[in-house]
Amino acid sequence: MTPRTRTLAAILLTTTLAAGVAACGSDSGSDAGSGGDTSGLDGGGAAVRIADKGFTESTVVADAYAAALNARGFDASVTSLASTDLADKAVRDGQIDLYPEYDGTTWFNVLKKTAADAPDTKDAFFQQVVDDSAARGLTALPPAPYNNGNEVACTQEAVDADGITDLTSLGKASGKLVYSANAEHLTRDDGLPLLQKEYGVKFKSTITVDINLRYKPIEDGKAQCVYAFGTDPQLAKLPLVLIKDDRGAFSGKVPFRTYPVVNTGWLEGLTADQRSALEQTLAQVDEGLTQEKIQELNAAVDLDKEDPEDVAAGFVSDLGID
Secondary structure (H helix, E strand, O other), rough: OOOOOOOOOOOHHHHHHOOOOOOOOOOOOOOOOOOOOOOOOOOOOOEEEEEEOHHHHHHHHHHHHHHHHHHHHEEEEEEEOOOOHHHHHHHHHOOOOOOEHHHHHHHHHOOOOOOOOOOHHHHHHHHHHHHHHHOEEEEEOOOOOOOEEEEEEHHHHHHHHHOOOEEHHHHHHHHEEEEEHHHHHOOOOOHHHHHHHHHHHOOOOOHHHHHHHHHHHOOOOOOOOOEEOOOOHHHHHHEEEEEEEEOOOOOOOOOEEEEEEHHHHHHOOOOOOHHHHHHHHHHOOOOOOHHHHHHHHHHHHOOOOHHHHHHHHHHHHHHHOO
């Protein structure tokens, strides 16, 4: 087994990604679950190149995938990328084999669809992701149960002072407030531009930070509002209030559930036993990622300062994957 690799490879991949031709789409494997007997699953030493997107939750999930696959006889390694665009290009070009993505991020940022395009049920929504991914040479495996939707949180002091009850009232008060967010959120279609368009949110200023440092300006008293994820452990630790999405355009009906994005050509190159082992193992990991569990794992890294690889390994062990 090769050592696990984690490198911030955004620049390297930007300059070295080959213009590969993605394999034709195939069945999503969405019927592969972890139910039944998982004993005897064996990856036969097949190498699996996994990526995360450089923030805590993505890192923990990618590390959990790697730990579980290694326990099942694969040779899995993890590399760290800086954005959805890089990860999507890397998996399509065959530079990586799979990575954890959010179905809502795929919907908005990869497929370029809108909230109005979304089906009314989560099952129908994900089936559309499956079908559209297949057309791009990718296999979308079933999602985890937790939802990590878009949120805006503001300090209790700001909420009280400005009478903020929802995103529309935040829009009216936003000219007085400073917003903390990562760079990608400030430009992506479902981020700050959507808040500006749908709710009239125009903050006095924004503080651009690394995605893992979004709460630092709040802690330092330099910002009053922050771009939040629904599973952020800081929401329970800091004097923050989640701002209600009164129009449903920001968090709305589009879910943000983690799921494995897999290069279909690579997947089809595995033996039947290896593919079964891969899909069942990833499903077992994802099924364990409940809302409460992912918050616990995030808190262990962000608040308790534990190593994400150790946190992921402990989670996988608790699932009985060894």
